[in-house]
Amino acid sequence: MLKRRLRDRQLQMARIAGGIGDPVLRLRFLKTAMPRSSAAARLRCYWIVWSALMLTILIPFMVRRAAGSPEPPKARVLRPATSLTHDKVADAVAGTADQATIKVAPVWQVEKTVNSEVYSNGLRIDTRFTVLNHPRLYLAFPRNNVPSGGPIQRSQPIGIVYHTTESQQAPFVAQDNRVLMRLGESLLEYVRRGRAYHYLIDRFGRVYRVVAESDAANHAGYSVWADDKWLYVNLNDSFLGVSFEAQSHPGHAEEVASPAQVRAAAMLTEMLRSRYQISAENCVTHAQVSVNPSNMQVSYHTDWAAGFPFEALGLPDNYHLALPSLWAFGFVSTGNRISPAIQLAELDLSWNAARSGMPLETYRKRLQKQYRECLAQSRRANS
DSSP: HHHHHHHHHHHHHHHHHHTOOOHHHHHHHHHHHHHOOOOOHHHHHHHHHHHHHHHHHHHHHHHHHHTTTOOOOOOOOOOOOOSSSSHHHHHHHTTTGGGGGGGOOOOOOEESSSSSOOOOOOOOEEOTBBBBBOOOOOOEEEEETTTTTTEEOOOOEEEEEEEEEOOOOOSSSGGGGHHHHHHHHHHHHHHHHOOOOOOOOTTTTOEEEETTTTTTOSOOBBOOOOOOOEEEEEETTTTTEEEESSOOOOGGGGGGGGGHHHHHHHHHHHHHHHHHOGGGGGGGEEEHHBEEEETTTOSSSSSTTTTOOTTTGTTOOGGGGGHHHHTTOBBBBSSSSTTTHHHHHHHHHHHHHHHHHHOOOHHHHHHHHHHHHHHHHHHHHHH
């Protein structure tokens, strides 16, 4: 009778111990509940208790094994939310997205003659029409403390702005070669007189240097952009201008540039990024950077407002970067051009206004005042 009572107690202890998840607490319980007896008796009790405990663990496993292995649960597919959150805004504005991680392979000059340059990636530049303008010089403003943080002066290009010439076009067919050549020559002379771009890519994919890279070109006008550290105002000096001989077609953005132009632009972009260590996020279109200070609206110029072949040029889709003109300087949008970028910027603007404790319009006017101060400083520096 005594042995049976001892065995029942041991089984009860095993069941209780099996329900204790923490191994330290489980051992402490077994030690406390163990009856005091001889060493041999305690050892025998320990063996009985642990055997019972192992059975409580192994029996359910063996039952499941005998029933056959169930199929593993299907992985849950997490789809991105359709609404924009402030986290997405922060990623876009702070430059923490994949844009900064896209590197470019080294490209070097292979040959240079009086009329041309050849590079290691296959790029050939016609230099016969190169002219000078005023030397490059601009201010970069700290993006997190404008304007009191104090700008710095620079003379190296920090980015690329892509344009279309919006010039007269002819059908891109073999029988119109003479017309195409004549239009291209007239355009080249026109942009050369106006010092309009650093580079022009004609419809056959030929790359012409128009304004020397050491100088500013008159390509961006009133414009704003920012990277992860700095804000840039009026990008004629800070960004290189690359233009496609092309004309925008609303609703047919993929037909703007010819395949030859896209290939040439990819090689030119590789060379310029390699030469000046330009980040991918600073390769943008004119529609993204253009502003109108008279009415404080964005996208005053609309060339490449859609359909720019970022991927074909080895770049991320920078259309999804929040427009700095909105979140940094309080500009406004009156249309749906580049809508993801505008929506991100407006969300960030609203969030920053709420964080500062200001009404949105009051906060926007404060940013607009900062823009005018930065613009005045840039003009003084250039003069």
